[in-house]
Amino acid sequence: MAFPEPDSPCCTMSADPTPAELPPGLLEEYLQSARGQLQLLAQLADRLAARNDDVEALEALRREVHKIHGSAGSYGFWSASRLAAGMEETAKDWAARPGDTEADRGSLARWFVLRLAGALGLEAPISTPAAPQPGPASMPADRPRAGPETPEVILVEDDPALAELLSYGLQSRGYRFRLFRNGREALDALLALDSGEAHPLLLLDVDLPALDGYSIFDTLQRERPGTFRVVFTTVHGNEAEQLRGLEAGALDYLVKPISLRVALEKIRRWVGR
Structure with missing residues (x-):
């Protein structure tokens, strides 16, 4: 599946306005920490792209996303917090079913990193491309979103x-x-x-x-x-x-x-x- 570049229009998400009552320097400290989290998440996404059932990577992904879910809203990044909430639920499912390889976990994790970076107003880390993993034979091929057919x-x-x-x-x-x-x-x-x-x-x-x-x-x-x-x-x-x-x-x-x-x-x- 083609994966969008960080600066492409579909990956642009403006950061929410941050609370005015934050002490000077605290927001910068949080964003610096968030850059490190993004880098770690990108590395975990690369691991999942290489091996869909990497149990350690799945559990680490769940932990890091949970942290972002809990912290981002406190600094005014509500879009990032909501995005992380959805990804946290998905990561929990993955961790509970590591052998279920129907989903392309690496691509989805990379997508999440791009969206999260945009929601935080930060530059997305560069992921290392990995060869796509073969999916189940029964999985349908991608179709364009728009077309003359009635949407399902x-x-x-x-x-x-x-x-x-x-x-x-x-x-x-x-x-x-x-x-x-x-x-x-x-x-x-x-x-x-x-x-x-x-x-x-x-x-x-x-x-x-x-x-x-x-x-x-x-x-x-x-x-x-x-x-x-x-x-x-x-x-x-x-x-x-x-x-x-x-x-x-x-x-x-x-x-x-x-x-x-x-x-x-x-x-x-x-x-x-």
């Missing part, structure tokens, strides 16, 4: 870090998909979509700008009943929140932070491939 998966998500993570996973599995970041734009496109006899899977964030996920769902139920199979994504994983959507006709819920491996396995079952 439609992702409506305003969190840039999570949107990038899920987009990467969907692309790596060869799904036809579309991504929307704004609720109103998503609804307009969904109402106009010619889906034919297909019933695309709609991963719908509950908390969206312009129009929330429940409002989108209600409108689709009225205007295009039965067209989309809806799965809500939300940080509100309590029982009442989930029952609200399920009783209204949603297929399921994905609670954030989302493990990429778990999400892709569920998507495989929902889509049927």
Whole structure:
């Protein structure tokens, strides 16, 4: 799989504004430490690119990502913290199943390093290219995101870090998909979509700008009943929140932070491939 360069447009993520109350010099110390963490993460990504089931590298990756998840938000880097939260869940799954080599862990870890560097406003360390590992014969080839065919998966998500993570996973599995970041734009496109006899899977964030996920769902139920199979994504994983959507006709819920491996396995079952 081709991997984007650190300065390419798809890898640009502006750093969040940092808290004004930080003592002088403290932010610089944190960023200096973060540079070291990025370098270590890049080395771990190289190890996983060379050997997908490197148990020590998997555990070290989980530990380092956990540290970033806990510290980045304290310095105002909320995008980095959310990105690390998703990667931490994925790293936990990898560490628990080191022999499951379906995912290209090295490429995903390298992608994470690039995105994390952008979220922190730092230059990404240079990874050493490794020969790609052969994947399972049954794994579908990559397909372009856009095309004349009806998308199998439609992702409506305003969190840039999570949107990038899920987009990467969907692309790596060869799904036809579309991504929307704004609720109103998503609804307009969904109402106009010619889906034919297909019933695309709609991963719908509950908390969206312009129009929330429940409002989108209600409108689709009225205007295009039965067209989309809806799965809500939300940080509100309590029982009442989930029952609200399920009783209204949603297929399921994905609670954030989302493990990429778990999400892709569920998507495989929902889509049927």
